[in-house]
Amino acid sequence: MKRTGFLYIILLTLGVSELSAQTPKDCDCFIQGIVQDGVTKQPIVGAVILIKELNKGVSTDAKGFYRIANICQGKYTIIGRIVGYEEKTYTISLEHGTEQNIKLSETELHLANIDIKAQKIENLTQNKTSLENAALDQTRGQSLGEALKQISGVTTLQTGSSIAKPVIHGMHSNRVLIMNNGVRQEGQQWGSEHAPEIDPFVAKKITVLKGAAGVRYGSDAIAGVIMLEPDALLDSTVLKGEINSVYFTNGRQTVNSGIIEGGFSNSNAKKSTIIPYSIGYRVQGTYKRGGDVSTPNYRLANTGIQELNYSLSANYKRKNWTSDIFFSQFNTQIAVFSGSHIGNVSDLIEAIKRGNPLAVYTPETFTYSIGRPYQDVLHNLLKIKNTIKNRHGVLSLTLGRQYDFRKEIDILRGDKNLAQLFKLTTYTGELLFEHQPLLKVLSGSVGINSLYQENLTTGTLTEPRSSTVLIPNFQNLTSGVFVIERIVRKQWEIEGGFRYDFRHLNVYRIPRGEQNTVNNQRNNQNFTGTVGINFRPNARWNFLTNISTAWRAATVNELYSDGVHHGAASFERGDENLNPEKALNTSFTINYISQILQAELHFYNNFINNYIFLSPTGRPALTIRGAFPEFLYTQTKASFQGFDFTTNLQFVKNISLNSKISFLKAQDLSHDQPLIQIPANRIENTLRFDHKKTTISLTNLYVAKQNRVPTKIIFTDIPSSEIIFNEYGGDFAPPPSAYTLWNAAISQQFAIRNKSSLTISMTVSNLLNTSYRDYLNRFRYYADEIGRNIVFRAKYSF
């Protein structure tokens, strides 16, 4: 039998059974159909058909037939899976009183099956949470970091209100890998005030994989992986689109984003000799503009933002061959609050003492204009992917090129233009082979990844001109090979894999006070592994356990920083002798699903050897601009332990309560004290009322005070007579108090003609206009977080 690696699921009938006296009136729908091999049309025996929302599943019989009965009305996701085939997902809508045969034409269904976008290897045993559909719609207009706060265990590291970096289980920047449409995002992610250069409107699904994932994704995936995925391109002759408009009252920010997509296929050709092919395309663009934002008591000068992004994608599918091309450009100017332009530590201490920013930095008048200091960032991504299938499996080659140009324009004398410039060019390549099941039980894949990167901050690559740049010029070549295999049984899935990586770093720099270029080379290599089990004793329960490793070589800023970090009022020194970090992550997840209760409890323990962090010495570094507290990059044994708990309880029809709890304890094990800059524990509760197409919700978020902060200077070789900054363990101020926020939302969906729909929503965040500060906002020393923000959203799809 020819096996070509995709399932062919026919949803035969889908409707309301007439013989349902025993079941409640609304719950008498059913779905049934046949599962076939996509090419041979042979029935597939033993394929699992699951209704995701109910976790109800059946297996197909000897004729490939399945039936799931007694389903309530509603929208469901149907998943079909069997080892050796790609998982197929359909969204269906069951409505009482309307008997319908599924309207998918055979050719459409057939071509849909040729779709091979699901090339990514699904990790089966690690915890994953996705934002999509309504949950994603509720975040539209926000930055990626802000949007991901919806996921329990994910917080943000902020620089004011406009720069937010995602933090997973207390870690961020280089420890969080972002996969943008299948390509590893490479920007200047080492900087704590460098937000991801991504337009979230590109994605229709954002998934967060929590925990070390070094085997599949390579170095750096220590805390987790964020995956942004667009919808699959269309493969039939239709034209569709979507327009999103968002208005934020705070900052008077407008965001408009549109998508037009279409396709063409020759599947209607009369002659059966013609090989069917299809072409799909999509054009997407976003424009965002916002002005100065306000805290409850004052406006913050120079906090506007402007963003212009677009993406183009197209693909061509023919029998066993698919070619994809994707290009996106992200373009932003972000104003940085004028009051944050801090000179030295005495400026900072004055600002902390004042409590509120000076009147000159909190003007009465609103403006959209972006003044200095500001960031100007351009990011281009080009991806080309080719996939071919044969009887051995699926082979795909993904090539990517990224160009990241970041300008940080400071307040300079004489209106000089140049500031810190960073140009990063990255080439990535991945060759992946997903093999057909071996011995009928073992499925998996092997792959090779490679990355070449060139960073330029001064002069030309090999001839730097300045010794005072923040990070030096460098070249980076990383390559890795990996194997992941899994055994899927009815109730068990066992997964294991390993990987080898090699990294070569070549740095060109002029050390401080010297004239000549120094070339430093570093080679690192590492093995990583993963093993996990997924156990599903019945339809309600699911247990996942996983042990994974990941590694990360020290980045250039950790190795070679030597100077004042502008705005942070700290003097940072790198350490050339830092060793790579190695993480060992153990996680355990319990999942329960019933019609009224969905709950997930995720425990994790991430142990990191050689954890690199910036630690205060308490010593002043004397410069002509005054004294700055000195911070050194150093390493320690660290542990990140905690749990994320999410539950959704539908205690009355139409009313549900959603709760999220995140608890994290991060410890510097070598020095026996808490790690600095770890997000505080939090609990969020949402009461939700759904009726027909209306949703009303009220959310309460409680963020505790971070009481676990370091108390002592860890460098023992520094004489106590030299230590002058010793308060708060080297921090400038104690962590801010706990805070409670209320948010409210109402949304209404309208159907317009047959295929168009309009959804309008209004959300109020910080409903009570509470003044608060967050421990992980760099501006917490001198300014409050933003106040009440009323957000209007409209989404029109056609």
Place this chain on the structure above:
Amino acid sequence: MLRKPFKSPFLLSLMLGFTIMACNKESIDTEDENELITSVKLNFTANGSTQTFAYSDPDGDGGKAPTIATISLKPNTTYAMTIEILDESKNPINNITNEVANEKDEHLFIYTPTPSSLLTYTYGDKDSRNLNVGLTGSAKTGAAGTGKLKVQLRHQPPVNGKPSKDGSTTPGSDDVNIDFNVTVQ
């Protein structure tokens, strides 16, 4: 069967990367990045003779420690005092004093003696809004003694087009913040 398709596209991808790099030699010119200040010179003139005391850190922040001269003055004397700020890491030396003079409206020098009886500073120049600048002025020493003189240059640029300089220290940030030892004898 498995091996063959593996190798060649992978090598191709790497080569593609290098090829594009090879014909793309970019460069960044950051001549005036960081607006570095390496030296501050104080000139004290009395009875026709000028003494200069310098704070000098030619390699910028970090690296070698700065050299700081001790200001040595006569008691109960009025000195005409000027200040120069330079970037001596550039060739020719970048005289930042002129830049400050051109942007008087957003700069303010502050001279703080400790103890305050050590000397009294009087501003000798004003900006367009009649606020002090401090490029030139006079210093009148008190009785013999020792102490410190803190020299600050506050950069107080406009915010959203509105001037922030108001004659006080508070707005803006320090471009210079150094301490000289002073001996009056």
